[in-house]
Amino acid sequence: MIVLTGATGNVGRALLERLLAADRPVRALTRDPQRAGLPAGAEVVRFRPDDPAALFTGATKLFLYAQAAGPQPADLLRAAHEAGVRHVVLLSSAIIAEGADETHPIHVMHATVERAIQDSALEWTFLRPGAFATNALQWAPQIRAGDTVRGVFVGARSAPIHEDDIAAVAERALLDTGHEGAVLRLSGPQATSNAEQVAAIGRALGRDLSFVEVPPEQAGPELFPHVPPHMLQGLLDSFRAAVDATPEITDTVEKITGSPARAFARWAEDHTADFRA
């Protein structure tokens, strides 16, 4: 049995579909099973960290989101190990790197969980992806409403990764042996700027979209509805640092899965429904 936290998330849902297609028994955790809309075939269990037996009984593997691990992850990890879990695959972040700002809230959140896992009795694999292509969903309400996208840092560049490429790597890390102790840095195949991403979404939709830059000091929560307010400043700082920068590009997706990472244009084609009114 493989336990998935984040089963309703972009990566977790893609991983869940992969594991079900591979006929693996999966327990999908969510804080709200009623609203989760998870596929039949998964055992859906309410995520309640104070009831670890319900979460982990019968399981040997765990796919973990840092948010689910919480600020004090040791208790959850101990409970998982006591119930029989032996290997955890963590969805971490590329922000953890040599010379990184260790006070950045996104760094703190993931590094705290990585350290707790290393201090636990569990085998582990850390996935450290860079920017997700799904970050472009922040523009979906504007694109559904018109042809202009207001956003920060038109020239910020990233190598966005398709959520299903992260899921494909997670699937191999969970199902194959040999990934224990590995830190896998993941990215999409090419650097693209924010303006290029908006243009690619426009091409996928058959529309001509343009990007209008908003000064970061005027960027409020309405532009980032899914970002917790205490994370917003750190995120803006990361975007600022990405202007005209060369993002890290790795070939880890291809090495682990045998298929090259998908380009942002392909992601946009896969997600046209999210941008249509």
Ligand SMILES: NC(=O)c1ccc[n+]([C@@H]2O[C@H](COP(=O)([O-])OP(=O)(O)OC[C@H]3O[C@@H](n4cnc5c(N)ncnc54)[C@H](OP(=O)(O)O)[C@@H]3O)[C@@H](O)[C@H]2O)c1
């Ligand atoms: N976006 C990026 O560019 C990027 C880059 C590197 C790493 N990451 C990391 O990737 C993760 C986000 O991945 P995603 O886009 O797939 O997620 P997402 O679509 O934002 O979904 C978040 C998932 O986390 C679960 N969750 C949130 N808070 C929780 C809590 N307190 N307890 C238990 N479960 C909780 C939610 O489950 P329920 O609501 O169903 O309970 C949901 O399934 C974050 O850890 C982020 O830091 C993101």
